[in-house]
Amino acid sequence: MATSAFFIWMFLLSLASSTQLYGWIDINPFKFVKEELSRERPSHAFASYDFDKYSTAEYSAVNISPQEGQKEKDKIESLPGQPPEVEFDQYSGYVTVDHEAGRALFYYFVQAAVNSSSKPLVLWLNGGPGCSSFGAGALMELGPFRVNKDGKTLCHNEYAWNKDANIIFLESPAGVGFSYSNTTSDYKLSGDYRSAQDSYTFLVNWLERFPEYKSREFFIAGESYAGHYIPQLAHAILQNSKNTNQTRINLRGIAMGNAYIDFETTIQGAVDFYWTHALMSDEIYHGLTSNCDFTLLNSSDKVCLKLINEALDAAGNIYSYDIYAPSCNSSLKFHSVSAFDPCSENYIKRYLNIPQVQRALHANVTSLPHPWESCSREINRNWKDKQLTVLPIIQQLMARGIRIWIYSGDTDGALPVTCSRYAINKLGTPVKTVWYPWYTQDEVGGYAVGFENLTFVTVRGAGHFVPSYQPARALVVFSSFINGVLPPPA
Template identity: 65%
Template sequence: MKLAFSLLLLSSLEAFANCEKHMNDPLGEFMKAQRKGWHADYSDATVESEADFSRVYLGSHDGLKEADKIEVLPGQPGGVYFDQYSGYVTVDPKAGRELFYYFAESQNSSSKPLLLWLNGGPGCSSFGYGAMMELGPFRVNSDGKSLSLNRYAWNNVANIIFLESPAGVGFSYSNTSADYDLNGDKHTAEDSYTFLVNWFKRFPEYKAREFFIAGESYAGHYVPQLAQKILQFNKITNQTFIINLKGIAIGNAWIDAETGNKGMYDTFWTHALISDEVNKGINSNCNFSSNNSLSDECDSYLDQAHKSLGNINIYDIYAPLCSLYSNTSTKVALDPCSESYITSYLNTPQVQKSLHANVTGIPGPWEVCNYTVLIDWKDRSSTVLPAIQELMTNGISVYIYSGDTDGRVPTTSTRYSINKLADSPMIPWYAWYTQGEVGGYAVGYKNLTFVTIRGAGHFVPSYQPARALAFFSAFLDGKLPSPHQN
């Protein structure tokens, strides 16, 4: 009996180790580092000037659009009736800093708006996660070699750019190693703006198109900070270069440290993931509103909370883990081993060649998340709520959405954040529908909409693709999701 128990315990520990190999948690590592206090804070109060715009690098793009066109991706299925492009945009020629993008046009591209998609981390790939696992036109199959069509891809309703930013993420790189030491909120916003200005020169037919920015997780920083920069530059460039920004959408977004932390631990308790005692200890000892380091007593209770969670997928608390998935008959929308398939596919030389990826520029094999970027992150705001408020005040539509089974940036955190942004709703809380079912819940404020997606984890378009496409289509139309059954 003792031998049998020992073998069972050994098997369980081995399974735990295998699961760990497939559980990227960059935002969790980032949040843990924040317990020790904040680095230099990114200033949301910075106002761009004409002199700042004059320093934005503008390169020549003759012939580069044609060179970036993808003929066909290895393993691509039939029935593809849209154009694809990928390649590099130089944001600093002196340093040799190059940002990689993938662009999936809509089938009727001239009649559709333009969207820039950003994943967070910080340090995670918008191409690997966003394009290949979430809202892009393809999903990587379990063989790591072939693709299947995503019938709920967002390029059904928009032309979509997936940007890997900052340098060091995915296929993006710099020839100056010191650049990697500069990564942070401010640097990322600056490079992303430079990327856009140059991308519009490469694709001038999109210059006047309605433009939207969306992203998730730590892109809750990237998206509003980039949108704020666009808004401010639009005001000072005397109409010489205007980006037609209409709105932003951020999902399960890390936007405010106080509400993010409070909401996360409240969710752990209300979903029976931690004990009453640990919850009481957190509430009594943790001051998440402070920019100073948390107390040792608080740290101790937070460690207890995370240990008591056990080995679960914090980004979808009810989902199976990768190493256990193949041993169950559970059917889920997102294969928990997807990251492994994507990593295998994007490290295939034939795939890299078709994408025009310069793999000699990146320091090692392609990775879905670069933890070195995360560890070396230089500046970050404790909150980006002032940037979001500035966008709202200037008539930019802000759409915040939240998968309701995420444990890392849960719906509770987002609701606490929204309570800091808005007061009385103009459209009261209601259930919205798609495909004859409740897709989630929504509430509308002036220039701010909050939408939940029922049954979705952190990667909303992966877990609930049909519901994600429904709310995204409403966002592009400047409407709230439908309250009517169809």
């Protein structure tokens, strides 16, 4: 496939949104596409599924550093501005994944609020690539706290996922959030493969630091480009467990929300979503589907570029992460359309750049290339390898008995629900439980279908960041996933 097709797809995902929250921040998408089409990239930047690299590679033992006393040093006494009556332990700090380069990944860990010694361990990853799992995942979505509008204080998240699990939020790769490298060239060398290996190295060392979790059931969850991170890391865990004598991680399942999984079905899903949600005219839709071969598209394809430009103008300035919600700079009150405040990123950024907060988190800010930010554009622009599909990895995980869940908020225009459905259909997995509505709080929370070794769930009224838009419904999905049961029917 031509590499330029990927950027046309990225444009379609973000039609007309110049104020997105996490992603292509403050860049006009059409201008962005034109720039990306003209940029030279290495031949390996986009590749078909690399079976040798991700499936049969012999993994060597990772370097395990001494961890004595590190857990105690990482314990957070209290976060500035946190609400009273916090009844769970919090930790944060660094795990060095490459001592020669000085590459260290930052984590934030919250124990389960009740019975933490018997609850499973979960790793949460946000995507981008290059966006913070701490800022987005912990402080905007599923963590125990949310940042108030003052950017200085925190409030309880009633629907925090640490009700059901002990959760690690990992900022990865180095250069994202508080994670860093002493070798600055590392920031231009990140990619799918290195991220999987660094995350695995992090986990092995983290479990040495917190040995009580070594035998605990382990799950990985995340969203967006974590649709790559998660299956690739899961596969690395299984391969390393088979090929080394180091810690065997008790991986039981993975869950991916509004995830980028497969290139071809993502293009098809995005175009169909925009048309069926009245964000694209019939003429443009039929023009795109009749005239554009997205697997061959290049910057000289003037017909398709003209149609995409027309789609940009026709869609207008919508917020692609939730097509029915206002953007942060909207004059509307956020709660008039959505319960989620689209300016939350601004509050989080202010909070995490307060020196007192950084000290409480044990953040090594002197080693960072810049103040804390939600996403690293440098990491994103210099990403070295993107697999066009991870479906073969997912198939292998299914064959190994790993629990696979894919869930989608149904108002997300960045990676729409149609992308997930088309990718799952491509797997050709038999249906065990037919499509049905599931319920919570006496309302339809979404829809679910159980496949052989795979579950697909929609979350009604949720945008890209599902736990932000529909926290109660998202918690039901997470609890069901952890417990290995389908969401509750009527």
